[in-house]
Amino acid sequence: MSAGNASREADSGRLADNILMFCRTLRNAGLPIGPGRVLDAMAAVRCAGIDRRDDFYWALRAVLVNDPAQFRLFDQAFHVYFRNPRLLKRMMSLLLPTLEMDSLSAPAEAPIRRLREAMSGTSSGRADEEQGTEIGIDQSGSWSRREVLRHKDFEEMSLEEQSEADELLRAEILAIANVATRRYRFHPYGNRFDLRRSMRLMLKNSGQLIELVRKRRLMNPRPLVLICDISGSMSRYSRVFLYFAHVMTSRQHRVHTFVFGTRLTNITRRLADKDIDRALAAVSADVKDWDGGTRIAECLERFNVDWGRRVLAQSGIVILLSDGLERDSKADLGFQMQRLRRSCRQLIWLNPMLRYSQFEPRAMGIRTMLPHVDLFLPAHNIESLGQLSRLLQQDTDSGRASRPLAAFQATQ
């Protein structure tokens, strides 16, 4: 920088503001950035200098991002902020309630939704602060609103409600019940002795006294296989279910997810992306049969033959989301369901149609599938998915319901 000392001072003052605002935006977009990180960012920029744009970029990224899943978000935010200062100025003066993406030249790809919301959200956030007292009233109202949302059918939700529902659902999802593995780990009250540890400890005490160290079985969550129907009639529910799948995938290993309409696709690797938006975008790019028809029998057969033995080896639980409306009437659906059930520990069928209180399994497909499932549950709102999650948490060691169809009819 060739400018004089005074202007440099002024510049750095503005720059500090800019960095602060930038950090705030990233925080609103969901990155865990606290005041400490903001100070670090400023220190890093001071070290690296701002003579070169790329130095500036890498310095900020090194401090503010600690997960590869956040790279793209950071990248887009950076380009919006520091390539288009005019836009930044406008945003700072709160003249721009929503982002005018057209005026941007920098990001060629569609900006991440969260980032867009975080940027537009800065203005509404301010507005709330000014209205002080009303916030309290809003929040007391939001409890009952949440309660309503919990029982609202996914199909009837507006877009905002959907994203709020996602948050609610995340809180509902619990860890799946553990099973004993054949491995042991140190534990103060374990039921076995860890001889290696005991021996080492004894040496530390110079062989004077022998203190036995205990260990016990290591517990691990069961493998989970999620198979999701993405045909036209299921679109709203499958979206939520994929969200569910993503949360499960990020919380435990050995979760495999498949989607099917007219053919079966394994999307496990896609969902491994920590960023939900990117994961779902990758899924929709991969899957060619969204919102089409369904061929349940054929897709289940593909699962049984190609995947069943690869992903269900350690007595996993299969959760199948489908309305059971099979288009192909001559297919051997019953046989495939039977085979699927035999190769897993528990087969759970989620059917959003169960939301209707007078639901009766009349359709041929449903009648064929029902005798082969262990549990038949609704999946049309957050409450029902929460119920499923609670069920998975208490390992139903009682095993399989002997005749699910009869059990189901008995409850009606």
Next chain:
Amino acid sequence: MSESSNKRDLPGDVSETRSLLISGDYIAGRDLATVVYLALHMGRPMLLEGEAGVGKTEIAKVLAATLGRDLIRLQCFEGLDLASAVYEWNYPRQMVAIRIAEVEGHTGDIGKNLYSREFLTERPLLSALEEHPNGPPVLLIDEIDRADEPFEAFLLELLSDFQISIPELGTIKAKEPPIVVITSNRTREVHDALRRRCLYHWVDYPSQETESRIVALKAPDIADELRDQLVAFIHKLREQDLFKRPGVAEVIDWANALTQLDVVTLTPEVLDDTLGSLLKYQDDIAKLRGSEAARLLAEIQAAA
């Protein structure tokens, strides 16, 4: 242990590798021979995946026999841990050593002596790194998909650097890397980190003529005509939509069964009676028994 004079040099090219395997009664396609050749010369482990009964384990056995090396076999199972796969400290002996040291009154340096090689029990993976009189051994890690994920982690260091770190003792490194063969039936996906360190090969069902040669080698008593018929039938059978298609091992079993029954030519009745040595799932047998098997048989007879 066999004589050290049995030891043979590594084959010089792919064709030699192939004839080496054939000399051990293993008929390999050019693809498999290439992978074996590369594994031998690059010193990399080979990861062989394929359906059950296509001869994955056999490769390791044949390599050991034809190269005159020792075969060290580790059968994987769930919960396989450090103590049963790599090494274990001999606790009773350690206890006794402590006791003796106490009696003799020199407990001061017991800490150093207690973790020496004499108190270490070797398990297959560690002993594969040791020096063997017949040269580096063949290490067969069989059905790795049966072990759980934590076990794969033990293998990573071994497979990339052929060394094992024992915290109390230090790092044990092989002077010459062993020939490592890992097999998997794919009942679980093997982790990418492990795949990366290996040369990968999918062992497929052999072609019709290769299979005919295999059967001739492994079931020499069967008549030529029946053998061709049998192999043709198997290949038709594998095109069918079966839950488990018969592997080479089953075909050899079947050929032996037919010889035992003094069968001269395949008939629908013979098929129905012996289907159990080929197909191991009731659904598959039910699907094929009777008219379907007869139809396939008629097809191959028409083609012949």
